[in-house]
Amino acid sequence: MYSKYIYIFIMIAVIGLIRILPVTLIRKKIENRFIRSFLYYVPYVTLAVMTFPAIMEATNSPIAGAVALVLGIIAAWFGLGLFPVSIICCVVVFLLEFFI
Amino acid sequence: MDKKQAYLNGLRDGIPIGLGYFAVAFSLGIIAKKAGLNAVEGFFASALSAASAGEYALLSSMIAHATFLETALISVIANIRYLLMTTALSQRFSEKTPLYHRIFIAFYTTDEIFGAMIARPGAVIPQYAYGLVTIAVPLWGFGCSAGIIAGNVLPVRAVSALSVALYGMFLAIIVPPAKRERPVLVGVCAGFLLSFLLSRLPAVKELSSGTRTIILTILISAALAVFAPVPKEDPGPSESGSDRKSRP
Numbered sequence: 001m002y003s004k005y006i007y008i009f010i011m012i013a014v015i016g017l018i019r020i021l022p023v024t025l026i027r028k029k030i031e032n033r034f035i036r037s038f039l040y041y042v043p044y045v046t047l048a049v050m051t052f053p054a055i056m057e058a059t060n061s062p063i064a065g066a067v068a069l070v071l072g073i074i075a076a077w078f079g080l081g082l083f084p085v086s087i088i089c090c091v092v093v094f095l096l097e098f099f100i
Numbered sequence: 101m102d103k104k105q106a107y108l109n110g111l112r113d114g115i116p117i118g119l120g121y122f123a124v125a126f127s128l129g130i131i132a133k134k135a136g137l138n139a140v141e142g143f144f145a146s147a148l149s150a151a152s153a154g155e156y157a158l159l160s161s162m163i164a165h166a167t168f169l170e171t172a173l174i175s176v177i178a179n180i181r182y183l184l185m186t187t188a189l190s191q192r193f194s195e196k197t198p199l200y201h202r203i204f205i206a207f208y209t210t211d212e213i214f215g216a217m218i219a220r221p222g223a224v225i226p227q228y229a230y231g232l233v234t235i236a237v238p239l240w241g242f243g244c245s246a247g248i249i250a251g252n253v254l255p256v257r258a259v260s261a262l263s264v265a266l267y268g269m270f271l272a273i274i275v276p277p278a279k280r281e282r283p284v285l286v287g288v289c290a291g292f293l294l295s296f297l298l299s300r301l302p303a304v305k306e307l308s309s310g311t312r313t314i315i316l317t318i319l320i321s322a323a324l325a326v327f328a329p330v331p332k333e334d335p336g337p338s339e340s341g342s343d344r345k346s347r348p
Contacts, residue, residue, distance in 0.1 A: 010175060011145070015149050015150075019183075020207060022206070044287055048290075049316045051292070060260045065264065072271040073271055082124070087265075
């Protein structure tokens, strides 16, 4: 119970600092090319790592999760936004789990 | 533009953002329930962090009983893109914008709010940002609460379906740049593949998912930064968000 709040506090503090430090400290542009490149790639890589294989473990049937992943990628590839892609993934799992 | 009008415009543009947030936060609430949060705790954890991937990383850490250090590290990794965004944002304030406005807006710089602010020409008007925040952030919090409460009541199959909404959103973030840019595509594919391997191979499969995320993110991103550095003349930070306003 006690540690639950420590976890949440750590997250809020870290996220808050990450967001606030640049606007208070960094007034110039970051020049180091490696750091800029590294920071540029981090968000995409980290989301990819967190999505798979976790999506297969989130659903009752791993197959439904895998199909949702593939169809979600296709939907996003053809330019659908956040909301439609999420809905497609949900609907796919909902329908597939009638059969699996 | 006068401040009141800017605020009203912000409210208007915040509605679609907020509706999307509600749906995704609902699926986050289902996980939050597993991590032992009640509806009130879920609301505040969400409304004070306003970060989907970051919150997901936190909840995974809690479920896995990760150490506090590990939780702090994974929070840095999962949220480091905000460092890019608010760095870009720091260039977009008018010189007259007081520090407290800068800090508050930076605190609520989510992917979508950043996109909406940057999509408008000229300096960021604080009141416009506050309009966006007024609608979007509470809906994010209530969505999480609703997921914690109703995740319990919904049939198992519906919960299973809703729990992939979050991953759908992650896909909507990573796929479009992967389609445009070869290095991002390589990074995403490597992330999928190595993350799968590390979760299955003997010896390393005992690593917690948080540690796995940290290690792989650092290794793959560093490799990409060495072999495919971003162009020198590009306005580095702003490209991570300014051109994809409709996506988080």
